[in-house]
Amino acid sequence: xxTLNEIAKELVAxxxxxxxxxxxxxxxxxxxxxxxxxxxxKGAASEYGFVFESVFEGHLLxxxxxxxxxxxxxxxxxxxxDFLYSLGLQRLAQLGDLEAVKLLAxxxxxxxxxxxxKGTPEQISAxxxxxxxxxxxxxDVEHLNWPFKAAAGGSEAAAKELIDKSRAxxxxxxxxxxxxxxxxxxxxxxxx
Numbered sequence: 395x396x397t398l399n400e401i402a403k404e405l406v407a408x409x410x411x412x413x414x415x416x417x418x419x420x421x422x423x424x425x426x427x428x429x430x431x432x433x434x435x436k437g438a439a440s441e442y443g444f445v446f447e448s449v450f451e452g453h454l455l456x457x458x459x460x461x462x463x464x465x466x467x468x469x470x471x472x473x474x475x476d477f478l479y480s481l482g483l484q485r486l487a488q489l490g491d492l493e494a495v496k497l498l499a500x501x502x503x504x505x506x507x508x509x510x511x512k513g514t515p516e517q518i519s520a521x522x523x524x525x526x527x528x529x530x531x532x533x534d535v536e537h538l539n540w541p542f543k544a545a546a547g548g549s550e551a552a553a554k555e556l557i558d559k560s561r562a563x564x565x566x567x568x569x570x571x572x573x574x575x576x577x578x579x580x581x582x583x584x585x586x
Contacts, residue, residue: 397423397440397447402462404448404481405474412464412474421461423447424579425526427572428564432530441489445482446526449498450580452478457509459586494529501525515584517553523577524560531563 398417405415425446429435435442454460455475464470479502486495505521557577564573 397426397443398451398461400444401448401451401478401481405462405477408477411470414464415474416463418461418463421583424450424576424583428523428526428569428576429530431564431567431569431572432527434532435530438489441485442494442529445486445489445494445498446529448478448485449482449502450522452476452482453502453505453509454583456506457584459584461583491529493532497525497528514553515581518584519577519581520553520556520560522580523573524556526576527560527563527573531566 396417398421402415402417405412423443426439426443429442429446430439451461452475455462455464455471455478458471460471460474462474464474483495483498486498501521505518508518508521561570561573564570
């Protein structure tokens with residue numbers, strides 16, 4: 395079962411109006427490659443993949459470009475998005491990775507603030523990929539100054555710096571192409 399199908403199943407299990415939630419065709423998980431490659435996450439890659447996809451889908455539901463079809467999208471997007479944020483953080487806490495909980499909670503706030511401030515998909519993508527790298531490649535990337543408040547400030551230069559620092563973290567493992575592909579896929583998803 396794909397991660398998006400699992401997420402839809404969690405929403406369906408809440409009952410009521412969420413009973414008909416399903417993934418839209420053509421969407422694939424975005425974070426699996428980096429998560430499976432990271433020394434801090436590869437031992438529980440499917441769980442971390444679920445966490446990031448769930449929280450990312452929560453963000454997409456809040457910003458209007460979900461990968462899930464809801465019965466009455468206008469009324470349910472915020473509720474479903476909040477549920478998925480909560481579900482992702484709960485699953486992460488169950489893994490006992492409190493540092494990642496802090497990173498992801500910060501990402502939820504920063505990405506939402508940047509969206510409200512009319513940040514570009516590139517800037518918001520930088521936050522997402524940086525958080526995945528920070529989570530998956532600990533402790534090798536601790537020198538990169540997480541969390542990412544500078545990028546959340548909204549400047550293109552800050553987003554570029556964050557991307558460059560995150561790329562350096564993944565390059566330690568020779569994952570330049572995977573990093574770029576993940577960044578491009580997140581950006582394309584956010585751009586709708």
